[in-house]
Amino acid sequence: MTGVRRKSGSVPVSLATVAAAAEVSISTVSRIVNGQTHRASRETIERVRGAIETLGYRPNQLGRALKRGESRVVAMLTANLNNPVMATVASSAEAALRAAGYVMILCDTHDRPELQDEYLKAMRSQAVQGYILVTNVKSPGLAEFVARGEPAVFACRRNPYASGAFVGIDNVGAGADAADYLWSRGCREPAVLFPAQSSSTIEDRLAGFSMRLLELGGRCSKAEAPGLSHLDVGYEAARSLLDRASLPQGVMCLSDQIAYGAHRLFFERGLRVPDDCVMVSIDGSTLSSWLAPWLTSVRVPYHEFGRHIVDLLGEIWRGEASGERILPHAFQSDVSSDFE
Amino acid sequence: MTGVRRKSGSVPVSLATVAAAAEVSISTVSRIVNGQTHRASRETIERVRGAIETLGYRPNQLGRALKRGESRVVAMLTANLNNPVMATVASSAEAALRAAGYVMILCDTHDRPELQDEYLKAMRSQAVQGYILVTNVKSPGLAEFVARGEPAVFACRRNPYASGAFVGIDNVGAGADAADYLWSRGCREPAVLFPAQSSSTIEDRLAGFSMRLLELGGRCSKAEAPGLSHLDVGYEAARSLLDRASLPQGVMCLSDQIAYGAHRLFFERGLRVPDDCVMVSIDGSTLSSWLAPWLTSVRVPYHEFGRHIVDLLGEIWRGEASGERILPHAFQSDVSSDFE
DNA sequence: CTGAAAGCGCTTACAG
DNA sequence: CTGAAAGCGCTTACAG
Numbered sequence: 111m112t113g114v115r116r117k118s119g120s121v122p123v124s125l126a127t128v129a130a131a132a133e134v135s136i137s138t139v140s141r142i143v144n145g146q147t148h149r150a151s152r153e154t155i156e157r158v159r160g161a162i163e164t165l166g167y168r169p170n171q172l173g174r175a176l177k178r179g180e181s182r183v184v185a186m187l188t189a190n191l192n193n194p195v196m197a198t199v200a201s202s203a204e205a206a207l208r209a210a211g212y213v214m215i216l217c218d219t220h221d222r223p224e225l226q227d228e229y230l231k232a233m234r235s236q237a238v239q240g241y242i243l244v245t246n247v248k249s250p251g252l253a254e255f256v257a258r259g260e261p262a263v264f265a266c267r268r269n270p271y272a273s274g275a276f277v278g279i280d281n282v283g284a285g286a287d288a289a290d291y292l293w294s295r296g297c298r299e300p301a302v303l304f305p306a307q308s309s310s311t312i313e314d315r316l317a318g319f320s321m322r323l324l325e326l327g328g329r330c331s332k333a334e335a336p337g338l339s340h341l342d343v344g345y346e347a348a349r350s351l352l353d354r355a356s357l358p359q360g361v362m363c364l365s366d367q368i369a370y371g372a373h374r375l376f377f378e379r380g381l382r383v384p385d386d387c388v389m390v391s392i393d394g395s396t397l398s399s400w401l402a403p404w405l406t407s408v409r410v411p412y413h414e415f416g417r418h419i420v421d422l423l424g425e426i427w428r429g430e431a432s433g434e435r436i437l438p439h440a441f442q443s444d445v446s447s448d449f450e
Numbered sequence: 451m452t453g454v455r456r457k458s459g460s461v462p463v464s465l466a467t468v469a470a471a472a473e474v475s476i477s478t479v480s481r482i483v484n485g486q487t488h489r490a491s492r493e494t495i496e497r498v499r500g501a502i503e504t505l506g507y508r509p510n511q512l513g514r515a516l517k518r519g520e521s522r523v524v525a526m527l528t529a530n531l532n533n534p535v536m537a538t539v540a541s542s543a544e545a546a547l548r549a550a551g552y553v554m555i556l557c558d559t560h561d562r563p564e565l566q567d568e569y570l571k572a573m574r575s576q577a578v579q580g581y582i583l584v585t586n587v588k589s590p591g592l593a594e595f596v597a598r599g600e601p602a603v604f605a606c607r608r609n610p611y612a613s614g615a616f617v618g619i620d621n622v623g624a625g626a627d628a629a630d631y632l633w634s635r636g637c638r639e640p641a642v643l644f645p646a647q648s649s650s651t652i653e654d655r656l657a658g659f660s661m662r663l664l665e666l667g668g669r670c671s672k673a674e675a676p677g678l679s680h681l682d683v684g685y686e687a688a689r690s691l692l693d694r695a696s697l698p699q700g701v702m703c704l705s706d707q708i709a710y711g712a713h714r715l716f717f718e719r720g721l722r723v724p725d726d727c728v729m730v731s732i733d734g735s736t737l738s739s740w741l742a743p744w745l746t747s748v749r750v751p752y753h754e755f756g757r758h759i760v761d762l763l764g765e766i767w768r769g770e771a772s773g774e775r776i777l778p779h780a781f782q783s784d785v786s787s788d789f790e
Numbered sequence: 791c792t793g794a795a796a797g798c799g800c801t802t803a804c805a806g
Numbered sequence: 807c808t809g810a811a812a813g814c815g816c817t818t819a820c821a822g
Contacts, residue, residue: 120598122574124799135809140801151807168575172521173799176512176814183555183576191541194534201531204558208569213576215523216556218544229548234462235508236523236553237815258460341740370740377743400681400710401741403717464815475793480817491791513815516798577799 123167132161143169175237184212184423185233186242189221189267190338193367195393195412196244199265202416203242210420212239219245221307221338227251234260240423246270246309261426263419268310275422275432277415279439281311281392284408285318288362288390289326291406291441295388297360298328303347303372304364306336315364315392330362331355344371352379357387366393369405392439411437463507472501483509515577524552524763525573526582529561529607530678533707535733535752536584539605542756543582550760552579559585561647561678567591574600580763586610587649601766603759608650615762615772617755619779621651621732624748625658628702628730629666631746631781635728637700638668643687643712644704646676655704655732670702671695684711692719697727706733709745732779751777 125143129136134154141149142158150158161167175181184207188196204214215238217229230251233241241262246252248270255262256271263275292300300323304316323330335346344363348371351361363369369391373383383389383404394409418435425432465483469476474494481489482498490498501507515521524547528536544554555578557569570591573581581602586592588610595602596611603615632640640663644656663670675686684703688711691701703709709731713723723729723744734749758775765772 120600122577122799125801126799136800137802137809137811138807140799141808144801149807154807168571170577170799171575172512172516172577173814174801176516176798176816177800177802179814181512191537191544192534194532194537197531197534197537200556201558204531204556208557213555213557213572215553216540216544217548217553218541231508232553235511237462237510237512260460341737370737374740396681397710397737397741400714401737462815465817466815476816477793477795477818478791481792484817489791494791510815513798514817516800516814517816517818519798 122170123165124170125167128158128161128165128167131165132158134158143167181237181239182212183215183236183238184240184242185215185217185229185236185238187217187219187226187229187233187245189219189245189247191216191218193340194395194397195266195365195367195410198412199244199415202413203265203419204416206416206420210424212420214242219247221245221247223247223249223251230255240427242419242423243267243269247307261423263422263426263432265415265419266311270310275426276434277418277422278311278434278436279410280436281314282318282321284392284410284439285315285320285362286322287408287439287441288315288392289319289322289328291390292360292362292388293323293326293328295360297358297388299330299358300328300360300362300388301331301333301351301355301358302362302364303344303351303368304332304334305340305343305347305368306334307338312364319362331358340365340367341371341374344368344373345375346371348372348375357381360388360390363389363391366391366395366398366402366405366407369407370402373402373404394439406441408439408441410439462510463505464510465507468498468501468505468507471505472498474498483507521577521579522552523555523576523578524580524582525555525557525569525576525578527557527559527566527569527573527585529559529585529587531556531558533680534735534737535606535705535707535750538752539584539755542753543605543759544756546756546760550764552760554582559587561585561587563587563589563591570595580767582759582763583607583609587647601763603762603766603772605755605759606651610650615766616774617758617762618651618774618776619750620776621654622658622661624732624750624779625655625660625702626662627748627779627781628655628732629659629662629668631730632700632702632728633663633666633668635700637698637728639670639698640668640700640702640728641671641673641691641695641698642702642704643684643691643708644672644674645680645683645687645708646674647678652704659702671698680705680707681711681714684708684713685715686711688712688715697721700728700730703729703731706731706735706738706742706745706747709747710742713742713744734779746781748779748781750779 125136125139129139139158190196207214219226226249243262244265246267253271265277333347333351335343337343390406392408394407398405422432465476465479469479479498547554559566567589584605586607593611605617673687673691675683677683730746732748734747738745762772
C-alpha cells in the first residue's frame, strides 16, 4: 500500500505466511518448526524449510507461551544492581539462563518492600516461568508469593518466610574464618562493621564471627550504619567506631564494599591498612586485587551462582524436591593467584 | 480434583474467571480493567471490581501483547555487565523503563558478534517493543536489524551502520579535555592507553585527545592491549609502554577501568601516581573517589542515561524524528563533591 | 449499558 | 502424511 508509512520495524512473519508460501497448512509448518519431521514427507519438509529460510521466519514466543503455558522467561529481582556483587550474580545467571534457552527480565528493587511487591505483581502479569530472588526484604507481597508456592530460587540471601531452593555460601562459616584470620594476626578485640539494614547474609556472617571470637577467648565491638550503599555504610560505621573508641588492631567488614568505605575514612584520618589496623572482609571481589591490595577477603564464588541457580530452577520445574546449594568459600591464598 | 499434584505456583486468574464470578461478559470486565468506566453502570463496575479484588486478578500480558501487538517489554543488549559503567547504564535504564510501565530483558553479549546476533534474533522472537543497545560490535545480524528499521536507541557507542537515536557524551570533547588537563600539569609528551577492541567511544576519545595535544604543540605515544576487561587492557598496555620506553610524565587512560589496571602495574613497579606520573581518564566512576583518589577523571553522567534513552524510545514509538542526546561531561571539580 | 464474535500467533489432539 | 478446529487470554469493533 503506497502512502502508508510504518513507524518503524518490519512486519514479523507468521506461521500463516510461511504456510501460504509453502502451500501447506499451518499445522504442518508448526510441526516442522518443532522438529516433528517424522510426520511429513521429504518434499514437504524441504519446501517448508525453504520458505522459512527465505522469509526469515522465527516463531513468536508470545503465541507459543500463551498456548503452551510456559514463557521461557525468568525474572530476576535484585536488591541493587550498582553493587558489583549483585551485578556478578546477575551476569552469571543471565549466561546460564541463555545457555538453557531462557531469557531474563531484570528488576532492581533497591531493597524497598513496596517496589519489591510491585515487581512481584508485574512479573506475575508477564507470566514469567520462574524467579530468581536476590532481594527479599520482608514484604506482604513476598509472603503471599511464597505461600502460593511460586517457582523461585533464592540466592545470597535466604527466603525470609520458608526454607527451600537456595544458592549461597556458609555465611556462618565464612564469618568464623574471618575471626580466625584476625586472631591469627594477633587481634584479640577487633571491631566489626555492618549495615543497619540486615538480611540473612549479614546476620549469619555476624553470628559466625562473634561466636568464633568468643570461642577463641576474644571479644568484639560493633559499629553499624544505615544506607543502601555499603560504601556509605562502611564509611559511617568506621566514623562512629573511631569517634567513640581508639583504633582496634583489626576490623572485620561484613562485605568488601563496607571495607572500601571504611578504608576511605581511615585514609582521611591518616591511618594505614594493614600497618595500623588489619582489615578483613567477605566477598573476595576481583576488583580488590586491582584497587585494594591492602584488603584480605574471604572469596565467594559469585560467578558460579548462576549455574546452580538455573539447575535448581530446573529441578523445581520438573517437580523434584529442590534443596540448597552451599558453595565453597576460601581465603584467596595469594592475591596474585587471581591473575592468569 | 483431589489427587492432582500441581508442581508449583497457583493457577492465575483469567478474565473469564472474573466474568463468571461477577456474572457479566468477558468484554465488560475487559473494559473496566482498561478504565473504560463510562460505558458501564455503577453497580456493574462495583461488582466487577469486587470480583477482581477478591480473586486477585491481574491481566495476563501475553494475551494483551498478542492482541494489541505491543508487549511493553524492552530488550537491553550490553557488552559486558561486569563493567560497572554498563551496570550503571543498565540500572538507570531499568529504573526509567519501570517508571514508564515497561520491563527490561537484559542480554550480555560479551562483545561477541555471534552472541549479539543470537540475542537480536531471540529478542525478535520475544516480540520486544524496543531495543537499547550498548554493544554493537559490527555483525551481520546488527546490519540487518538496522536495515529493518527496528525501534532502537544506541547508548554510549554509536550505531556502526547508520545515524539515529543515540545517548552519550561528546567523546571527542572529553578526550580534548583530558589533553588540556595533562598539558596544564606540564605533560608535553604523555602516553595514551587504549583497548585493541575499538568502538566509536574509544575512537572518538582517542581522536579528541591526540588532536588537541597536537594543537597544543605536544605529541603522544600510544600503547594498546587486547581483552574484554579494561582492567586487563590497562595492565597490559602499561606493561608494553614501560617495556619499550621510559616513564612519561602523564598517562591518559581511555576508561577508568584501564586506569585501574595501569595503576596496578605501576604499583607493582614501585611507581607512584600522581607523584611519579600524572594519570587522567574518562568515566568518573563513583568508585574512584573511594578507592582511587590518585585518579583524575572526566565525569560522564551515566546515571542520567536511562531517562534519555526511554525518552528517545518514546519518540521513536510515536513516529517522531528521533535525534541524539549529548549529555554534558566535566571534570569532577573536587572529588569530595561526590559526597553529600 | 452489555454481550457475542473475530482474531492476535501458536500447538495439539483428532479425523481423514 | 496432512489439515480443520479448538483454545491459550486478551481487545475491540459491531450489534443490540
